[in-house]
Amino acid sequence: MREHDLSNARWRRSSYSNGDGGNCVEVADGILVRDSKAKDGPVLLLSNSAWADFLDTLRH
Template structure:
């Protein structure tokens, strides 16, 4: 497995996340996805095409 430097990632919390422990997903440029409720959670690194497919699936 290849390591990636995430120290400069600019994370944005999903607008569907809430302050009551709800589903908290953060996304960063690159396309990185993580669970914001879990400190040091694993990070998914997606290709732009995979991210577009994911968003398309959510919309439908």
């Protein structure tokens, strides 16, 4: 497994988050995705095209 330095990642919480600890995701440049409740948990590293496909799927 390849390790990545995430110490400088600038995370942004989903605009659908209501701030009460519910089911949320955060994204960072790169494209990194994590569970907002598990900041030290696993992180998904996606290519730009995979992220675009994911967003396109959500829109439809």
